[in-house]
Amino acid sequence: MVDDIALRASGLIMEFKGFRAVDGVDLAIPRGTIHALIGPNGAGKSTCFNLLTKVLTPTAGAIHFEGRDITGLSPANVARLGIVRSFQISAVFGTMTVLENVRIALQRHRHGDSWDFWRSDRVLAHLHEEALALLASVGLADYAGHVANDLPYGRKRALEIATTLALEPRVLLLDEPMAGMTQEDVTRISALIRKVAVGRTVVMVEHNLSVVADLSDRITVLARGKILAEGEYADVARDPRVIEAYIGVAHA
Amino acid sequence: MTEINTSHAADTIAFPKGEAAALGMSRTHLVMMVGLVALVAMAPFAFYPLFVVKVLCFALFALSLNLMLGNLGLLSFGHAAYFGLSSYSAAHAAKVMGFTPELAILFGVVVALVVxxxxxxxxxxxxxxxxxxxxxxxxxxxxxxxxxxxxxxGEDGIQQVPRGQLFGLISLQNDMTLYALVATLFVLGVLALYRITYSPFGHILRSIRDNEGRAISLGYRVNLYKWLAFVLGAGFAGLAGGMKAISFQLASLTDVYWGMSGEVVLMALIGGMNTFFGPIVGAALVVWMQNELASFGAWVTIVQGLVFMVCILAFRKGILGTLGQFLTRKL
Structure with missing residues (x-):
């Protein structure tokens, strides 16, 4: 019997000098679904996210990827397993061209490590076709030769997604993918996420609730480091505890 | 296939691939490389050969520093350690252990690599x-x-290091013969550093410089890449130090002093740390200044300081960086 849980967190605790930012969180994210983590400011979403991406090591608890314990792995090694994260602020290689950005990811994915300092970079030319195809898939084919820093914000995020896809990730961890975006960009990136989520597992932290409602299969609401509610958006949104956490309830 | 737009010049060592010509160099770089080799070949006839030898040693030293500074954005402020240790090792090998000059220099490089x-x-x-x-x-x-x-x-250093005979055959006593050796090693060193800079490995270094967190999230173990760049930089600093010790028949505390580390940073910055060739220009300028102003004694440092200040204020990208911006080419 194959375990169909892609990513499982059990009893995650993260303490910062006595303050529990994450206090006993359990998550089980089935393969092939889009799962959103939401919650008011300070709920522990970002800490949770950083635990899943291994930027932080939990004080207690364990994280399993397809049944394998990854709690002690380094961020780079987690990425090598196919769990790839995005960043809140756009994460492109600013001085490199759009094509080179994607190529750096392809280089890692196809060749593992590149210690070959004695070879000309012409050996990378065979990756260009694939890189251009990836750029085309996010609508950036015409920008291949541009320097990444020259792109407008929404295009940078698209480039980031193309770069991530180059790794053919099995799990995508998106840290507020819509942060700071115009409505037009939100629409475009939403469509993009939906497209790339096919056959993949996606976990995202997101503030924009209409995006969450639109994209996610299930959501987890965090408040004060604990899970407040979990389920489909429509059900969770009706939960009085969730409404209270978000809006607050006037004292009688 | 889509036409690749190369009109946007970024402030970086990287060059747009659309420009690539022969030998994996951009056309601009190919022209500069040929010009550099021609210049190195002609220089000893126009200047005092040992002066040019000094320029070449320091140019290679500055380039070795810039391998990390330009591509990784990491400033090693102790680069004289590898230059100086190699200088001592090569001098000791040639004088006490009786190594031929090429082996003495090689020994210096190995010591620099290990340290x-x-x-x-x-x-x-x-x-x-x-x-x-x-x-x-x-x-x-x-x-x-x-x-x-x-x-x-100690304070005396290792003096009267024999230049010896190259491969035990060719005497280096003649300055022009020595120059031929130094020039050859310099050109090979520059070509090697160029290859490293524009290798698949070099591209990863620049991705780490641009966004380390992102490079990690792509699965790169960035510290290993930084380490390899560090070791390679130390090795080329060692090559420069060994060449210097054999050429000037002297290894001294000056070579390992922190002032030397500062000077080489100065050379890279004046020339342009975001250009490949910049450190060579910076080294030539600094060595030339020291030579011309030698008679003014302590004033050298003051003039050097002023030049540095002018560079920082007027052309922050260094001489070649600013020139490249003006010409909209990557130099």
């Missing part, structure tokens, strides 16, 4: 100013070791 591997492993976890401080601290340890160790000759 660079150890110090690099302990330093690359740090970033920015902390990296500069850690590397400076290690360089100071190397300085005090050089001051105290017996074989380095």
């Amino acid at each position: 660079g591997a150890v110090i690099g492993a302990l330093s690359v976890r740090r970033k920015g100013i902390y990296f500069a401080m850690v590397t400076l601290a290690f360089a100071q340890m190397v300085y005090f070791f050089s001051l105290q160790a017996r074989f380095t000759g």
